[in-house]
Amino acid sequence: MALCESLKTLQGFPFRDPELSSLLLSQLNRLRQERILTDVLLCSDNTEIPCHRNVLVSSSRYFRAMFCSNFVESRQGRVDLKGISPDVLSGIVDYVYTGAITISMDIVLPLMQAASMLHYGRLFEACSTFLQEQLSPDNCLSMIRLSEILHCDSLKEKAKEMAVRSFSDVAASEDFCELSLPELMCYLEDDRLCAEEEQVFETLLAWIHHDPFSRRGAIHDLFKKVRLRYIHPTYLFQFIANDPLVQSSTLCTEIIESVRRLMLSVSAKCGRELKPLWTTPRRYTCRETLVVVGGRKNNEQTSREALLYDERTQRWQWLAKLPLRLYKASYVCIHSILYVVGGLSLSMASGDSSVSATVYTLSLKTNQWRTAEPMLEPRYAHQSVSYLHFIFVLGGIGVDKQISNSVERYNSMFNQWEAMAPLPSAVLHPAVAANDQRVYVFGGEDAMQNPVREIQVYHISRNLWSRLETRTVKNVCAPAAVIEDKIYIIGGYTRRMIAYDTKANKFVKCENLKERRMHHSATVINNKLYVTGGRFLNGHDTIEDSDCFECYDPKTDVWTSKGTLPYKLFDHGSLPLVCVSNRPNPP
Structure with a gap:
């Protein structure tokens, strides 16, 4: 009696068998191979594969809809899966019963199409991962087209990433010359494109010259994808402006002339038509x-x-x-x-x-x-x-x-x-x-x-x-740097940093430097102030050289060491x- 009472006070023992699911799947596969309790045949050409309906229904929304609805297949013992080859169908059934499959270049595309059709999402993404591992500058444009046919976003994104990252190699490939105008436009306007704008211009010229008769009319639309603000003026006005294709387009020459007027007259305002082109930011890779x-x-x-x-x-x-x-x-x-x-x-x-x-x-x-x-x-x-x-x-x-x-x-x-x-x-x-x-x-x-x-x-x-x-x-011996409309004067035989607001015509005090600094240098990167080296007065009023490297964030008014x-x-x-x-x- 006392033992029973003590057992009642003990907590329950939660048991979970980690091997049961794999053992169960293994046993089901053995039953399938021995045709025990199989109740449907999946057919492709002259190949018949015995299966269990409940296993297929549990693994795929496609088979759940087929066997658990009023479709005619729900009453048939033999289902013909058209468009799927025997090898691919056999591989998919093995995958359903074992969770394993070998993907190769020979079968990846039909396997991917079948996985999409039969709603095996993880198998579809496994095929995508396999193709992503095969990506190269020579095939990434083809892979983008393939991903669009297969509606595979993960492959499309990786292939695009390869295409923009390896711009020089991709632009020299045969596939590049075969891009359609919308495809090329989309490619050139990508912020991730790893290229200088001079190279972007030369590439679009090469694409046009591949088929000049049908493509020369696209020069204006393509030219607007070149970020002119970041091109060296000498290259812009001596090379681009004198290119015969550019000169053949009135709209292109008007854009160049607008840029010329803007640069010649410092006080000129950017025109309405030029503004979207001129204010486009640098690409992420720059x-x-x-x-x-x-x-x-x-x-x-x-x-x-x-x-x-x-x-x-x-x-x-x-x-x-x-x-x-x-x-x-x-x-x-x-x-x-x-x-x-x-x-x-x-x-x-x-x-x-x-x-x-x-x-x-x-x-x-x-x-x-x-x-x-x-x-x-x-x-x-x-x-x-x-x-x-x-x-x-x-x-x-x-x-x-x-x-x-x-x-x-x-x-x-x-x-x-x-x-x-x-x-x-x-x-x-x-x-x-x-x-x-x-x-x-x-x-x-x-x-x-x-x-x-x-x-x-x-x-x-x-x-x-x-x-x-x-x-x-x-x-004295202090650098100055501009962030937005404030000019920061950093030190100069003093710890003080002040910002001159050019719009308000007034000075604003900022967080001090750690030491009295002079002969140092400063610059702005990504709206933060970087200060390097210089000389400083130590606690004994002795001048020492510095290897200091600090960063100032104007948003927080805080200095941090780099x-x-x-x-x-x-x-x-x-x-x-x-x-x-x-x-x-x-x-």
Whole structure:
């Protein structure tokens, strides 16, 4: 009696047999093979496969509808499955009774069609996975067509991903030339397309030339898929504008002329027809990367190094070295090309130095340095800033060793430099930024090394300077960077960071730097401010070089560390360069 009472108090013992389902399926398959209790024959051509109705009904909505409704098959002992070959039907029945099947290239397509017809969804997706593993640039366009016939979204998405990621190889394939116009349009407008816009244009030309008689009329519709804003002006106005196919289309030439007017007149507004084409964002695969170049390395010597920071791996990659050491050159980026402008060229052999007017350029596509059109005047310790298709070079020190107030402008449309209105006040080491048709020059120091408390504003379209005195500005050797309509001035012998609101014409205080920083560099990537290197005053008021790498988010007003540079660095350039990656990074 006591034992029974104690057993009542014990909790129930939940038992689950993990092998029962597989054993049951195995036994059912053996019954099928021995034709025990089978009650229906699935037939294809002259092949008959005995099965159990209840197993088929349990495995597929197709057979449930067939055998559990008033269809004539529900009363028949023999069901003919037309359109399914004996081998495929036998494989599917084996799969139903065992959960296993071998998929090969010989049977994958008829197997996929049968799986779709008979409502075996997991088998259908297994076939899709098999085909995805066979994807290559040579067959991905065919796979897209196949996926549309089979209504297979998973295969279609993977094939499209392969097509846009391997654009160069796919564009050279035979299948590409056979694309229909709607297919090509859809392909070229994909934001994931891994290509520069120049290549997009050349590809659509190749497609037209494959069958010029019937395709030449498509040039205008295809041309609108090219994102003209991100094409180098020289390529646009010398190569594209002069292409016979483009010239044969009035609508294409009108688009190019609208772009030309917009670029020639800085103050011009984008027309209604051009606006959708001009404001289209970059493709996802065109991502901004941080490049650090030049400067003084480890306080030893002027550096020839150029480094690229990979945000995904959070590692630095070494690019091609500058051709020579340049002290206090300026650094600027335009049209995804890095420009190193002027500087004091140093000869390690003789120890001599000379002020340079040379301009060096680096493209990530080639990773090679080239010389560009030289400046009108040699200079170093100057500032450079880009705006639209212009590079502005301001001040610095010339061959006479005097502080210069001269300004010159490089026009990338015409590949030429021209002298512009000089600075009202000649200053060294100001913070310079361009926004909304203006170049802003904040602070700096005069020839006597006194801080200059003023903002000098250059009106680009009018080639005219104005000055605004302000007690807020007191920066020397501080960089400036633009995010939306705010210009951020970062440090400059101070921990302070302030933002100048160009619309409201007022300063806003931001979160301070950790140390008093100068001779550092800053740039903007994805609306965040990245600050690299520089020099700082430690707690003992001693100047030290820095390998600091920090990021500022204006939305949260918070600084975060991004680790360190590979070495201590100051007086260097820090710039955003766009590179094409076959690993899309959607915003």
